[in-house]
Amino acid sequence: MHLVLFLIFAGLCLAGAINLLLQSHPINSALSLVVVMISLAVLYLLLGAEFLAAAQIIVYSGAIMVLFVFVVMLLNAGREERTLGSKVAKTLGFPAVVAVMGVLATIILHLQGMGTVAINQGLIPTEELSRVLFHELLLPFEITSILILIAILGAVALARQEGSERRLTK
Amino acid sequence: MNFAQDVPLTWYLLLSAALFSLGIMGFLIKRNLITVFMSIELMLNAVNLSFVTFAHQWHMVKGQIFVFFVMMVAAAEAAVGLAIIIAVFRARATLAVDRIDLMKL
Amino acid sequence: MTLLEFALWNLLKVVVVTVILLLGVAYTVLLERKAVGRIQNRWGPSRVGPFGLLQPLVDGAKNFLKEDLIPAAVYRPIYLLAPIISLGCALVVIAVIPFGENIGPKGFDLFEVSNINIGLLVVLGLTSMGVYGIALAGWSSNNKYSLLGSLRSSAQLISYELALGLSLVGVVLRAGSFNLRTIVDQQAQHGLLSWNMFGGFQFVAFFIYLMAAYAETNRSPFDLPEAESELTGGYHTEYSSMKFAMFFMAEYANMINVGCVATLLFLGGWTSPFGHLIGPFHSAWINALLSIFWFVFKVFTFLFLYIWVRGTLPRFRYDQLMNFGWRFLMPLAILNIVGTSLWLALR
Numbered sequence: 001m002h003l004v005l006f007l008i009f010a011g012l013c014l015a016g017a018i019n020l021l022l023q024s025h026p027i028n029s030a031l032s033l034v035v036v037m038i039s040l041a042v043l044y045l046l047l048g049a050e051f052l053a054a055a056q057i058i059v060y061s062g063a064i065m066v067l068f069v070f071v072v073m074l075l076n077a078g079r080e081e082r083t084l085g086s087k088v089a090k091t092l093g094f095p096a097v098v099a100v101m102g103v104l105a106t107i108i109l110h111l112q113g114m115g116t117v118a119i120n121q122g123l124i125p126t127e128e129l130s131r132v133l134f135h136e137l138l139l140p141f142e143i144t145s146i147l148i149l150i151a152i153l154g155a156v157a158l159a160r161q162e163g164s165e166r167r168l169t170k
Numbered sequence: 171m172n173f174a175q176d177v178p179l180t181w182y183l184l185l186s187a188a189l190f191s192l193g194i195m196g197f198l199i200k201r202n203l204i205t206v207f208m209s210i211e212l213m214l215n216a217v218n219l220s221f222v223t224f225a226h227q228w229h230m231v232k233g234q235i236f237v238f239f240v241m242m243v244a245a246a247e248a249a250v251g252l253a254i255i256i257a258v259f260r261a262r263a264t265l266a267v268d269r270i271d272l273m274k275l
Numbered sequence: 276m277t278l279l280e281f282a283l284w285n286l287l288k289v290v291v292v293t294v295i296l297l298l299g300v301a302y303t304v305l306l307e308r309k310a311v312g313r314i315q316n317r318w319g320p321s322r323v324g325p326f327g328l329l330q331p332l333v334d335g336a337k338n339f340l341k342e343d344l345i346p347a348a349v350y351r352p353i354y355l356l357a358p359i360i361s362l363g364c365a366l367v368v369i370a371v372i373p374f375g376e377n378i379g380p381k382g383f384d385l386f387e388v389s390n391i392n393i394g395l396l397v398v399l400g401l402t403s404m405g406v407y408g409i410a411l412a413g414w415s416s417n418n419k420y421s422l423l424g425s426l427r428s429s430a431q432l433i434s435y436e437l438a439l440g441l442s443l444v445g446v447v448l449r450a451g452s453f454n455l456r457t458i459v460d461q462q463a464q465h466g467l468l469s470w471n472m473f474g475g476f477q478f479v480a481f482f483i484y485l486m487a488a489y490a491e492t493n494r495s496p497f498d499l500p501e502a503e504s505e506l507t508g509g510y511h512t513e514y515s516s517m518k519f520a521m522f523f524m525a526e527y528a529n530m531i532n533v534g535c536v537a538t539l540l541f542l543g544g545w546t547s548p549f550g551h552l553i554g555p556f557h558s559a560w561i562n563a564l565l566s567i568f569w570f571v572f573k574v575f576t577f578l579f580l581y582i583w584v585r586g587t588l589p590r591f592r593y594d595q596l597m598n599f600g601w602r603f604l605m606p607l608a609i610l611n612i613v614g615t616s617l618w619l620a621l622r
Contacts (some may be wrong), residue, residue, distance in 0.1 A: 002176060003175055003176075003177055004180065006182075010181070013185065014192075017189055017192040017193070017212060018192065020196055020208065020209070021192065021195060021199065026204045026208075027353065027414070028352075028413075029200075029208055030208060031353075033211065033212060034216065034407070036212065037215060040215055040218070042531050043185075043222075046177075047182070047222050047223060047226045048226055049226075049234050050391075050392055051234075051393065052222060052237055054186050054242060054393045054399075055238065055396075056218075057219070057404070058243070058399055058400045059238060059242075059244075059404070060215070060241065061403075061431070062404060062406070063245060063403065064244060064248045066208075066407070066410070067252055068204065069251050069407070069410055069414075070410065070430075071252045072204055073414045073422070074256070074411065074426070075204075075255075081223075087267065089199050090199050092198075093194075093195060093198035095197070095220050096194075096198075097191050097194050097195045098191075100190075100191055101188065101191040104191070105187055108180055108187060109180065109184075111180060111183070114178065115178075115179055115227055116178050117177055117179055118176040118177075121227050122229065123442060125392065126392070126393070126453060128231055129231055129234060129235065129238075132231045132232060132235060137232075141409065144239055144243070147242075147243065148242060151245075151246035151249050152247075152249065154249075154250045154253070154254075155249040155250050156253075157254040158254055158256070158257050159253040160249070166199055
């Protein structure tokens with residue numbers, strides 16, 4: 001059962017990722033990325049990380065990707081232009097990527113002592129996750145919240161149009 | 171083929187490596203600023219998958235919490251990055267990465 | 276229970292629950308038309324069947340038989356995908372909602388499609404996925420009204436999702452679980468007095484949830500994405516026949532889902548408001564049926580409140596909507612979390 005689910009969703013993941021590269025319209029790429037993220041959530045569930053699976057759906061596909069789609073809609077981004085740079089990137093990029101993949105695969109296949117995973121095994125409950133998060137890792141958690149605050153301020157400052165204040169005060 | 175068998179964790183790691191490589195490829199060959207940014211998100215997701223896999227292997231909760239942190243940072247990154255993209259688009263009216271090669275207009 | 280039996284039982288449950296949900300959607304539409312009609316001092320549908328009770332069937336047939344127009348300038352694949360996403364996300368939510376006391380054999384829930392630990396998070400996740408249906412519908416229609424409607428709608432949904440999620444934190448803190456069954460069981464002791472809304476002092480959270488839920492389902496007084504008077508129809512202007520009906524069904528299915536979640540989290544789920552005054556009966560079946568009755572009754576009350584508000588209040592302006600969400604509901608929700616956690620810590 002686990003094998004079937006793994007094969008289905010790993011396949012969906014790879015198909016989505018490849019489709020992201022093949023599509024020339026950004027909205028299609030964004031939707032394929034959403035497919036990748038939802039399949040990843042299912043894989044997290046198979047690995048026993050149920051809270052992360054939900055967070056993956058809510059944060060990644062529900063918030064971050066919606067932002068992407070939103071920006072594509074807002075800027076009305078059309079098909080991408082083929083320029084000189086793309087040819088160079090392709091000729092140099094493909095061998096490099098194949099090399100990276102090869103190195104990673106060799107390392108992974110030489111790993112010793114990796115176990116297996118069965119369905120319903122090693123489920124980590126949310127309580128345990130939060131206990132570690134709020135007891136041992138409280139400081140990193142707080143620092144991340146400050147980071148997010150800074151990001152919000154930065155986004156607001158960047159997205160604000162020049163002279164919009166003047167218009168408002170008039 | 172016996173469908174009731176367990177799945178080796180190396181398969182998950184291989185999937186993660188494949189997704190990461192596809193992310194790098196997207197980063198290199200895509201010519202649209204937004205799609206390039208999406209490839210970065212794909213790479214982050216690939217790394218998250220291997221974190222969760224190792225968390226399962228060593229029964230460590232901290233691996234999962236690291237993924238949680240990566241998600242938060244990714245959210246912050248997406249907010250700022252997309253704001254920058256909007257600002258760039260306003261200044262140059264294009265999203266092609268080859269046209270955005272000057273720091274100053 | 277073998278795998279085959281398990282699969283068949285669950286398939287049966289899924290089919291029955293989906294059919295009941297769709298019937299509920301059809302009759303909520305009728306209820307709304309009747310109730311709004313009476314509020315506006317007219318009859319509402321009354322011609323088809325006794326009291327117009329067959330009206331939903333005729334409406335469905337009409338939508339089904341209409342010509343299916345696809346405008347020439349739309350972006351076809353996404354135009355076709357959008358209503359499916361919308362309706363799909365709305366219908367799947369019901370899978371994690373328990374609607375009655377568990378009486379089946381051990382390890383088998385008769386009154387719930389699937390009992391999972393992260394039920395509440397699944398509901399939130401599916402709600403947030405529903406945004407895609409609306410955003411993509413408006414964008415792919417290639418029409419300025421649709422695009423404006425969907426941009427408004429996505430912004431509104433994203434903004435109010437925050438308040439909605441934060442308002443639920445208090446309840447989760449009290450129950451210590453994301454499992455919807457556990458959350459209900461925790462409110463079961465003293466009837467009305469132990470509901471989260473009253474005994475749990477979560478009435479502020481309930482108020483925030485109510486407001487955010489109206490905005491999330493695009494209902495009046497927050498129905499700006501549709502706003503007939505300025506946007507002709509919002510994101511579904513270019514949709515006709517069954518595709519329009521899918522958006523319509525998604526809206527009402529979302530209303531029912533929101534009502535179910537409110538019932539489970541704030542109104543004690545399927546527990547009786549009188550606690551043990553009307554004690555548990557000897558027959559387990561009567562108890563189970565009674566629990567389902569209470570659940571349906573509470574959801575119905577919630578839906579009626581929806582319709583009543585729609586018939587009464589005027590529409591907000593867009594900036595008022597955003598200000599209300601960000602400057603009032605959000606801080607209030609955060610205060611509620613702080614208050615609840617202080618209370619739980621000091622108790």
